[in-house]
Amino acid sequence: MxxxxxxxxxxxxxxxxxxxxxxxxxMRKKRPSRPDPLFxxxxxxxxxxxxxxxRHYFLARYAPGAHPVAWVTSGAPVELLRVFxxxxxxPENHGxxxxxxxxxxxxxxxxxxxxxxxxxxxxxxxxxGHYFTGKSPAGQLPKPDLLFASNNICQTVTYWFxxxxxxxxxxxxxxxxxxxxxxxxxxDLRYMAGQLEEMITPLQRISGVKFDQAKFLASLxxxxxxxxxxxxxxxTMRHRPSPLTIFDTFFHMAPVVSLRGLPVAYDYYxxxxxxxxDRVARGIGAVKLERKRxxxxxxxxxxxxxxxxxxxxxxxxxxxxxxxxxxxxxxxQYLDPDDPFRSLAKTYSxxxxxxxxxxxxSLMERLIADYQVDGLVIHSARSCKPYSVGQYxxxxxxxxxxxxxxxxxEADITDSRAYSEEQxxxxxxxxxxxxxx
Amino acid sequence: xxxxxYLQHQKTQRHRRVVGVLPALFPREILWAAxxxxxxxxxxxxxxxxxxxxxxxxxxxxxxxxLELILSGGADLVDALLFPHTCDSIQNMASVVHDYCGLDTPxxxxxxxxxxxxxxxxxxxxxxxxxxxxxxxELFGPAEPGALTAxxxxxxxxxxxxxxxxxRRAGGNLGLGNEEFYRVLRRGEYLxxxxxxxxxxxxxxxxxxxxxxxxxxxxxxxxxxxxPGLLSQLDRLGxxxxxxxxxxxxxxxxxxxxxxxxxxxxLTESYFSLxxxxxxSNSLARRAAYLGQLVEQTGxxxxxxxxxxxxxxxxxxxxxxxxxxxxxxxxxxxxxxxxNQPYDGRMATRVEAFIEMIG
Ligand code: SF4
Ligand code: SF4
Numbered sequence: 001m002x003x004x005x006x007x008x009x010x011x012x013x014x015x016x017x018x019x020x021x022x023x024x025x026x027m028r029k030k031r032p033s034r035p036d037p038l039f040x041x042x043x044x045x046x047x048x049x050x051x052x053x054x055r056h057y058f059l060a061r062y063a064p065g066a067h068p069v070a071w072v073t074s075g076a077p078v079e080l081l082r083v084f085x086x087x088x089x090x091p092e093n094h095g096x097x098x099x100x101x102x103x104x105x106x107x108x109x110x111x112x113x114x115x116x117x118x119x120x121x122x123x124x125x126x127x128x129g130h131y132f133t134g135k136s137p138a139g140q141l142p143k144p145d146l147l148f149a150s151n152n153i154c155q156t157v158t159y160w161f162x163x164x165x166x167x168x169x170x171x172x173x174x175x176x177x178x179x180x181x182x183x184x185x186x187x188d189l190r191y192m193a194g195q196l197e198e199m200i201t202p203l204q205r206i207s208g209v210k211f212d213q214a215k216f217l218a219s220l221x222x223x224x225x226x227x228x229x230x231x232x233x234x235x236t237m238r239h240r241p242s243p244l245t246i247f248d249t250f251f252h253m254a255p256v257v258s259l260r261g262l263p264v265a266y267d268y269y270x271x272x273x274x275x276x277x278d279r280v281a282r283g284i285g286a287v288k289l290e291r292k293r294x295x296x297x298x299x300x301x302x303x304x305x306x307x308x309x310x311x312x313x314x315x316x317x318x319x320x321x322x323x324x325x326x327x328x329x330x331x332x333q334y335l336d337p338d339d340p341f342r343s344l345a346k347t348y349s350x351x352x353x354x355x356x357x358x359x360x361x362s363l364m365e366r367l368i369a370d371y372q373v374d375g376l377v378i379h380s381a382r383s384c385k386p387y388s389v390g391q392y393x394x395x396x397x398x399x400x401x402x403x404x405x406x407x408x409x410e411a412d413i414t415d416s417r418a419y420s421e422e423q424x425x426x427x428x429x430x431x432x433x434x435x436x437x
Numbered sequence: 438x439x440x441x442x443y444l445q446h447q448k449t450q451r452h453r454r455v456v457g458v459l460p461a462l463f464p465r466e467i468l469w470a471a472x473x474x475x476x477x478x479x480x481x482x483x484x485x486x487x488x489x490x491x492x493x494x495x496x497x498x499x500x501x502x503x504l505e506l507i508l509s510g511g512a513d514l515v516d517a518l519l520f521p522h523t524c525d526s527i528q529n530m531a532s533v534v535h536d537y538c539g540l541d542t543p544x545x546x547x548x549x550x551x552x553x554x555x556x557x558x559x560x561x562x563x564x565x566x567x568x569x570x571x572x573x574x575e576l577f578g579p580a581e582p583g584a585l586t587a588x589x590x591x592x593x594x595x596x597x598x599x600x601x602x603x604x605r606r607a608g609g610n611l612g613l614g615n616e617e618f619y620r621v622l623r624r625g626e627y628l629x630x631x632x633x634x635x636x637x638x639x640x641x642x643x644x645x646x647x648x649x650x651x652x653x654x655x656x657x658x659x660x661x662x663x664x665p666g667l668l669s670q671l672d673r674l675g676x677x678x679x680x681x682x683x684x685x686x687x688x689x690x691x692x693x694x695x696x697x698x699x700x701x702x703x704l705t706e707s708y709f710s711l712x713x714x715x716x717x718s719n720s721l722a723r724r725a726a727y728l729g730q731l732v733e734q735t736g737x738x739x740x741x742x743x744x745x746x747x748x749x750x751x752x753x754x755x756x757x758x759x760x761x762x763x764x765x766x767x768x769x770x771x772x773x774x775x776x777n778q779p780y781d782g783r784m785a786t787r788v789e790a791f792i793e794m795i796g
Binding site: 114115116117119120121124151154155156158159160162163165166172173174176178179181182185187188190191194195198356357358361380382385386388389390391392393397410 | 490491492493495496520522524525526528529530531532533535536537546548550551552553555556557558560561564565568715718720721722746747749750752753754755756757759760773
């Protein structure tokens with residue numbers, strides 16, 4: 001690591017970032033918000049969330065040279081990296097940002113121009129498009145020293161990250177998590193825990209920092225507490241009316257995904273939880289008229305979040321739970337500081353996308369009951385085969401077992417070229433009618 | 438005898454079990470040791486109808502057609518189904534079949550570790566072999582003593598012959614056209630190894646041809662040599678496929694065949710000597726080097742990538758492989774196909790133009 005880069009990073013952290021935040025706050029004060037006819041008052045925590053994420057992306061530009069930089073997949077056990085002082089960056093989070101900023105088609109096209117098929121995951125295409133063009137809604141991304149992936153969400157990330165390893169000519173560490181077809185076995189656990197322990201040597205080498213067991217345990221505890229608090233945040237949505245919509249949580253989940261294992265994420269969720277509990281106590285709903293409560297399946301359609309948010313609120317419908325946002329809280333109970341590597345393996349390998357469909361069905365049934373769900377919107381995401389294959393059966397079975405009406409939207413997570421407004425509107429109209437029956 | 442008749446014969450006359458196996462990498466020897474015949478399902482020639490109720494249209498045709506086969510009674514003959522962990526689509530399709538299709542047929546899963554490998558990968562792979570054998574014995578009864586060692590040796594005999602067949606083809610002295618070569622090779626997808634080895638011996642026993650085909654030689658890369666129309670067109674054009682980098686082909690032929698030791702250790706050693714493959718997540722550098730080496734060793738004038746539409750593992754590696762070949766001055770052609778799609782005029786014209794260009 002270079003001294004000059006470290007000084008520059010420090011300067012930006014101590015002075016640059018606070019100045020940027022202060023400027024934002026001043027700008028915000030000038031814009032008074034008007035009451036919205038559809039939604040409850042905006043959450044105060046939202047401003048804090050924006051600051052946290054903006055600061056994270058801003059400082060990321062100055063991290064190379066000052067910190068070892070790792071690009072990490074959303075399901076990788078980042079708690080281990082925290083011990084070595086890695087600055088972590090999440091290409092999937094960046095992909096979501098590209099989708100929300102309507103930049104995905106352009107970046108995906110750039111990847112396609114370099115031979116990547118339009119049928120590949122669009123997070124990957126956004127990221128590769130950024131590699132080829134240097135374009136991003138976040139400005140400049142930090143050049144990585146390490147790629148850290150886990151295939152507990154999909155095999156796609158292993159193909160995608162190995163392409164990045166090739167382009168950037170840097171090491172790739174994979175946490176290989178055998179898919180849980182039936183039951184996790186002792187051999188699976190041994191294999192996964194063994195890999196985690198074996199990673200320590202290359203992580204020490206790449207970061208130049210020695211492994212410290214006490215730091216590791218502290219990072220695990222912080223990660224655990226963050227996920228647990230995130231779970232409590234989601235649980236506030238069990239109340240009628242729910243103090244949040246799932247569209248809010250798509251943004252509020254950013255710290256638990258990208259900053260897990262750091263105090264800032266934990267502190268943020270404590271603040272958010274307090275605000276939500278206060279709303280629950282005062283009966284303030286995120287959607288003013290919450291007549292029907294819905295569940296969302298699969299990753300967000302980032303380019304449609306605002307439109308969908310309005311559309312459903314207009315119909316007096318609120319999404320109160322999603323299998324997607326739940327994923328970062330779902331398995332945290334397995335984490336055990338007395339058995340850190342094995343329990344970390346269990347926590348990360350039993351997540352929804354690394355688990356069989358029967359598990360997913362039971363989970364959905366439980367969520368439907370706990371959150372008093374009236375209907376289900378299934379996003380069949382062209383990008384994401386592990387999330388989407390099996391959805392047709394889930395739809396059928398949930399209807400058979402719980403008589404839950406549902407609709408399938410064929411679309412994509414970021415690439416709006418794969419979305420048909422007309423077809424979706426027709427399907428949604430039929431769904432709205434079915435819900436009112 | 439058709440494939441179905443053969444498998445029925447194995448069951449009724451040889452009292453063997455039949456296990457339907459989805460692509461791609463699986464330890465055949467473990468199945469043989471349990472006296473089961475693997476019947477691989479890659480590209481059954483079926484139009485998708487029932488499977489459409491379970492799978493989105495953006496899932497590859499290998500998976501869609503395989504599910505169609507299972508749903509339309511194709512699984513009735515088999516005593517179990519085996520799903521290797523090849524890609525996200527097969528992974529979830531396995532779960533659909535196991536959890537939701539209401540089949541009585543037992544479903545088995547086989548996870549193989551993904552690269553980059555660590556020292557734990559080998560131990561885990563060996564554990565997986567052991568677990569599969571145990572599961573098969575639970576289903577089909579105990580294996581004969583020594584059956585596993587015998588199966589490993591049978592496997593080695595088969596791989597040696599396949600290696601020889603590939604080597605002789607590369608040297609232009611095998612005497613099989615492209616279509617015939619893959620017809621022979623693909624019989625290994627369901628024949629018991631004893632029968633398959635006998636057929637390979639027959640092929641290898643034929644006299645070498647007087648002359649090699651007149652056209653340029655090519656390498657085929659991809660998943661399956663399908664549509665078959667491509668192979669016959671290459672035959673007509675006098676083009677020899679000198680080697681392949683096909684998932685159902687050379688990517689399943691290990692380079693190390695340990696002569697002795699514990700049979701599971703020998704299988705493990707062989708598995709980790711397989712050529713690089715997208716589905717094992719081997720690095721791009723290794724894949725590019727392997728392809729480059731095939732081109733160099735055979736003197737092939739170009740590479741044809743036969744990509745199954747929607748195949749993520751292959752799609753991701755493709756741009757870099759094309760680039761690397763280009764850097765070495767090797768032209769390539771990419772054909773994006775659905776298995777069993779008619780070999781249409783457009784595709785034939787592209788192939789012809791490519792052959793003319795490299796010829
Ligand atoms: S969207 Fe799906 S395929 Fe793409 S990275 Fe995420 S989990 Fe993997
Ligand atoms: S063709 Fe590709 S996507 Fe389809 S089953 Fe084979 S490896 Fe998977």
